[in-house]
Amino acid sequence: MTSAEPLDKTVLELKDVRASYGNIEALKGVSLTVQAGEIIALLGANGAGKSSALKVTTGLLPPTGGSVRFSGRETKGERTERLVKRGLVMVPEGRRIFPALTVKENLLMGAYFRKDKQEIRRDQEWLLDLFPALASRAGQDGGTLSGGEQQMLAIARGLMGRPILLLLDEPSLGLAPKIIRGIFQTIGEINRTRGTAILLVEQNARLALTASARAYIMTTGRITAEGPSKELLENEEVKKAYLGG
Amino acid sequence: MPEKDGKDPTGAPLRRPREKGRGKKILLSILRPLKAGLWLSLVAFPLVTFKFEAETRQAHFLPERIPLLLLICFGAAVAFDGLGWLKKAFGPGKRAGGILESPPEGLNRPRLSWVNRLLKSRFFKPASGVLLIFLAVLPFISSPYGVNVYITALIYITLGLGLNIVVGVSGLLNLGYVAFYAVGAYTYAILNAQFGLSFWVCLPLGALSATLLGFILGLPLLRVSGDYLAIVTLGFGEITRLVLTNIAITNGPRGIANIPPPSLFGFDLNQSVKPFLLKLGLIHSRTDLDKVLIYLIILMAAILTVAAVHRLENSRLGRAWLALREDETACQAVGVNRAGAKLTAFTLGSTWAGLAGVVFASQISFINPQSFTFMQSVMILSIVVLGGMGSIPGVVCGAVILILLPEYLRFFADYRMLLFGLLMVVMMVFRPEGLIKSARYQHIYRAPKAGEGDPSDSASGK
Numbered sequence: 001m002t003s004a005e006p007l008d009k010t011v012l013e014l015k016d017v018r019a020s021y022g023n024i025e026a027l028k029g030v031s032l033t034v035q036a037g038e039i040i041a042l043l044g045a046n047g048a049g050k051s052s053a054l055k056v057t058t059g060l061l062p063p064t065g066g067s068v069r070f071s072g073r074e075t076k077g078e079r080t081e082r083l084v085k086r087g088l089v090m091v092p093e094g095r096r097i098f099p100a101l102t103v104k105e106n107l108l109m110g111a112y113f114r115k116d117k118q119e120i121r122r123d124q125e126w127l128l129d130l131f132p133a134l135a136s137r138a139g140q141d142g143g144t145l146s147g148g149e150q151q152m153l154a155i156a157r158g159l160m161g162r163p164i165l166l167l168l169d170e171p172s173l174g175l176a177p178k179i180i181r182g183i184f185q186t187i188g189e190i191n192r193t194r195g196t197a198i199l200l201v202e203q204n205a206r207l208a209l210t211a212s213a214r215a216y217i218m219t220t221g222r223i224t225a226e227g228p229s230k231e232l233l234e235n236e237e238v239k240k241a242y243l244g245g
Numbered sequence: 246m247p248e249k250d251g252k253d254p255t256g257a258p259l260r261r262p263r264e265k266g267r268g269k270k271i272l273l274s275i276l277r278p279l280k281a282g283l284w285l286s287l288v289a290f291p292l293v294t295f296k297f298e299a300e301t302r303q304a305h306f307l308p309e310r311i312p313l314l315l316l317i318c319f320g321a322a323v324a325f326d327g328l329g330w331l332k333k334a335f336g337p338g339k340r341a342g343g344i345l346e347s348p349p350e351g352l353n354r355p356r357l358s359w360v361n362r363l364l365k366s367r368f369f370k371p372a373s374g375v376l377l378i379f380l381a382v383l384p385f386i387s388s389p390y391g392v393n394v395y396i397t398a399l400i401y402i403t404l405g406l407g408l409n410i411v412v413g414v415s416g417l418l419n420l421g422y423v424a425f426y427a428v429g430a431y432t433y434a435i436l437n438a439q440f441g442l443s444f445w446v447c448l449p450l451g452a453l454s455a456t457l458l459g460f461i462l463g464l465p466l467l468r469v470s471g472d473y474l475a476i477v478t479l480g481f482g483e484i485t486r487l488v489l490t491n492i493a494i495t496n497g498p499r500g501i502a503n504i505p506p507p508s509l510f511g512f513d514l515n516q517s518v519k520p521f522l523l524k525l526g527l528i529h530s531r532t533d534l535d536k537v538l539i540y541l542i543i544l545m546a547a548i549l550t551v552a553a554v555h556r557l558e559n560s561r562l563g564r565a566w567l568a569l570r571e572d573e574t575a576c577q578a579v580g581v582n583r584a585g586a587k588l589t590a591f592t593l594g595s596t597w598a599g600l601a602g603v604v605f606a607s608q609i610s611f612i613n614p615q616s617f618t619f620m621q622s623v624m625i626l627s628i629v630v631l632g633g634m635g636s637i638p639g640v641v642c643g644a645v646i647l648i649l650l651p652e653y654l655r656f657f658a659d660y661r662m663l664l665f666g667l668l669m670v671v672m673m674v675f676r677p678e679g680l681i682k683s684a685r686y687q688h689i690y691r692a693p694k695a696g697e698g699d700p701s702d703s704a705s706g707k
Contacts, residue, residue, distance in 0.1 A: 060577070084580030096575040098568045109568050112561070113580045157579060 009036045011071055011165045011197045012057065012088075018065035019056050026052040028221040029066065034165060037195045039188070041208035041229060043242060044218035050201045051093065053218070054167055057199075058090050059083055071164060085113050087164030094173060095150040097157065099143025103134055106142050106153055110160030120160070127156040130186060148179035155183070159190065165197045166190075172204045180204075184211050205242035209233045217242070274326070282322035286314055325670075332674050364638065380544055384537040385528050392536045396608050398648040399543040400601045405628040405640040406550045407597025412626065413635035413683075414558060415590035416570030418475040420622050421482025425455040425595040427489060427617035429602020434501040434612055435494055444507035448603050455599020456592055463591035467584045470573075482622055489614040500613025504606050506535035507542060536608070543604045550597055551637055557593070558635075566590050567635075627665065631672055633679025642680050 012034040019027040026049050034040045044050045055061035057068060059080045068075045070088050089110075097106050107127060111120045128135040131152045137145060142153060151171055158166055168187070172180045188211060191198055202208035209215055209229040217225040217238065225238060232238050293314045296305045363369060384392045404426060411419045429451035436442040436450065462481060469477055489495045522528045557563045565586045568576050576583055606612050624647065632643025651661050672679075 058578075079582075080577045081580040081582045084578070089580075090578045092574055092578050096572050096578070098571040098575065100571055101564065101567060105564055108561075109564060109576075109581075110579050112565060161580060 010034070010069075011036050011038075012199065013069040014053070014057065014066065015069075016066040017053070017056055017063050017068060019052055019061050019063045026221055027056065027063070030218070030221070030223055031066075032216050032223060032226070034197050034199055036164070037191070037197055038214065039191050039198045039200060039212045041200045041202060041212035041215040042218065043202060043205045043208055043215055045203070045242075047220075048218040049221040050218055051169065052221075054090065054169055054199075054201055057167065058088065081113070084161055087162070088167070089158045089161045089163035089165070090167040091154045091158040091169060091171065093169035095147070095154045097142040097145075097150050097153050099141060101142055103138045103140055103142060103145070103153060106157050107160050110157035113161070123160055123162070127159060130189070131156055148175050148183070151175060151179075151183060152186075155187070159194075159196070163196055165199060167199045167201070169201050170203065171200070172202060172207060180207065187211065205238075206233075278319070278322040278326040281325065282315075282319035285322055286318035289314060289318060328671070328674055377548075381541070384540040385532065388529075389531055389533045389536060392533070392540050393608070394649065394652045396536065396540050396543055396604075398645055399540070399547045400605055400608070401625065401628060401644040401648050402547045402641050403543065403550050403597050403601040403604075404625045405632065405644045406547075406554050406637065407594050407601070408625050409629050409635065409637070409640050410554060410557065410566070410597075411590055411594035413629050413633075413640070414563065414570065415566040415587065417587060417590060418471075419478045419591070419594070420475050420619070420626065421478035421480070421485070422594070422598060422625055423617045423619070423621040424482045424485035425459055425598035426602040426605070426621065426625075427485055427614075428455045428458050429599030430606040430612050430616070431489065431495055431501075431602075432599070433603040433606045434504050437504060438501055439494075444505070444603070444607055448600065451603035452596050452599040455602065456596045459592040459595025460588065463588045466591065467587050479619070479622075482619060486614050486617055486619075489617070495614070498613060498615070500611060500615075502611045504610045504612065506607050506610065507538055509538060539604060539608050543601075546600055546604065550600075551641070554637055558637075562586070562589065627669065631669070631680060633681045633683055636679060636681050636683035639679045639681035639683065646680075 010033050012032075014030055014032050016029045016031055017027055018025065018029055030049070030053055032040070032042070032053075042050050042053065052061060056063045057070075057075075059075060059078055059082075063076075070083060070086065073086075075083060075088075098109060101109065104124070107124050108120070111123065114120055128138060133149050134152055134156060137149065142150065145153060155166075155168070155171065158168075171183055171187070175183070184207065187198060187200075190196055200208050200212055209232055212229045214227065215229045215232050216223050217232070225232065225235070227235075233243070294307050294310050296307055297303075298305065363372070383395065387395070404422070408419065408422050411417050411422070432451040432454045433444065433447040436447050437444075442450075466474060466477055490498050495501065519528070519532075519534050522534075523530060528534075558567075565576070565581050568579075568581065569583065569586050569590075573583060576586075605616075609616075628643040628647050629640055630643075631647060632641070633639025647665075676682075
């Protein structure tokens with residue numbers, strides 16, 4: 001498990017990962033890769049194991065088998081906060097901003113492990129530029145924001161950590177279509193301008209497939225389909241199961 | 246009366262007919278306090294009507310107390326019910342649950358309470374200067390009794406601010422805080438009795454030993470959270486008291502006496518300095534200079550604590566504590582070492598307790614385990630809750646009220662705990678955020694009244 005192999009462009013690699021909650025096996029051998037600068041979608045119905053896959057990736061759930069490599073190094077036994085420092089940042093499901101902290105403070109929390117004050121300030125300005133809705137509320141408590149603004153804040157907070165790979169867990173959850181479109185546009189922009197790789201976990205399959213380059217589809221703990229998103233959009237089975245016919 | 250499942254005449258399927266609702270409401274509002282009163286009298290029945298005599302080991306039934314019991318129980322139930330009504334009428338606006346819609350622009354500015362406004366105004370510096378001079382002069386012009394009370398109040402301010410780091414800022418409910426206070430006090434008492442170490446040496450040592458203990462105990466405590474943390478810390482507080490009662494070096498339940506007050510450059514203040522000051526007419530003949538010195542020391546300590554806690558709260562670490570209280574998962578997602586942040590909060594909180602403990606020991610010159618019961622922990626926690634979680638002026642205010650009030654309301658002495666309980670209930674109903682809300686919690690969104698226009702979601706399309 002040394003870094004003998006050359007540093008390739010693979011940012012994240014899950015190989016035959018298994019994980020379980022007690023007796024229930026949530027992941028029954030999941031393999032996927034994310035290359036540098038890619039947007040990858042991970043799709044599936046409720047309980048398919050998408051969130052478990054994310055938890056294993058971020059070190060919140062210890063895998064019972066298989067291996068997880070992040071930027072060329074095995075993540076086994078590495079604590080979540082260490083992985084964040086290495087550039088693996090998750091934007092958790094359901095927004096989860098800090099309601100009693102102001103928007104600015106929320107952003108500063110995203111740069112918690114960073115010490116470069118100048119750069120932190122620059123990133124803060126960049127993100128407030130990127131999300132003008134947040135800029136006008138910079139001094140306000142996170143809890144007073146609308147759902148869409150909170151999701152933007154959660155993403156912005158994640159970007160404050162200058163991630164190599166950003167994991168987005170259901171960013172469209174409970175938001176109006178118009179706001180979702182805006183957020184997805186910004187996600188694409190971040191990917192283009194900063195080269196941040198993005199692993200997008202979504203239930204909204206059509207949206208995720210339009211936004212991503214490649215996609216994996218999970219069913220009951222296994223990857224059941226994978227390929228370029230365009231092809232999956234045309235795939236009859238996928239259409240039937242996830243795109244409503 | 247209409248039928249229970251009667252169709253609404255207006256056709257709105259989910260709304261009940263108004264007139265039926267009203268009759269039922271009145272009936273309920275009568276029944277509710279009656280039920281509560283009945284329950285209360287059943288619970289209190291054996292406590293009030295039976296008297297146990299320890300000498301004869303016999304219980305006596307006292308039926309003549311029943312009317313009194315009923316009166317108190319039903320009275321309390323009605324009063325409590327009235328409290329709910331009062332809250333509806335005069336209490337704070339309901340906080341909208343869940344995710345709030347964006348408030349209209351006009352509501353974006355936080356509405357600060359007058360205390361927080363004062364703290365931010367340009368009058369703050371001169372006002373605090375005047376207050377400081379007043380506080381410094383206070384012990385020279387008050388009675389020895391007064392000075393003693395002020396020392397106690399300042400000790401509790403320090404304790405409250407320390408616990409505020411743990412409970413108010415970081416959200417770790419610590420019910421055994423008094424243990425660290427005890428450790429500070431015993432550090433001074435033992436080191437002085439055994440090795441003759443002076444107050445000034447023991448002050449940092451007491452704080453250090455409490456910090457160390459906080460660190461060691463914090464390690465296993467990180468595995469539990471929420472209610473479990475409260476129970477474990479409660480148990481730990483009791484264990485500390487029992488250890489102090491049962492080991493030789495603390496002299497067990499008899500405690501340690503003759504703890505000397507602090508000295509100033511080796512002078513005995515009351516012997517050498519007092520006559521001089523008296524001649525100058527600067528002090529009263531009854532003034533106890535030892536106590537004045539303790540007062541000034543704890544005043545300095547309290548001021549330093551305020552400054553330190555203020556700095557901490559607005560630091561990177563303080564933000565992490567607040568964030569930890571809000572959402573542990575999100576904290577992990579941004580790379581906060583949860584265990585580390587919790588441990589520093591727990592440990593740093595203990596430091597102030599140790600500091601206050603040393604001063605306490607020098608103030609009363611005799612300590613035994615009875616000075617450090619669970620009630621003390623409750624008292625300190627009450628100060629934080631009453632004053633306002635996470636609010637420095639709130640905690641100061643809470644300590645002053647909870648310590649000074651009982652001193653000046655001596656005639657209530659027997660009912661002190663009862664009044665405390667009542668005060669807490671009233672506080673929780675009317676001001677759950679505490680007397681002086683933390684400036685952080687001032688962004689309460691009040692829904693605009695009908696006709697003022699609906700709050701449109703301004704997030705979209707921006």
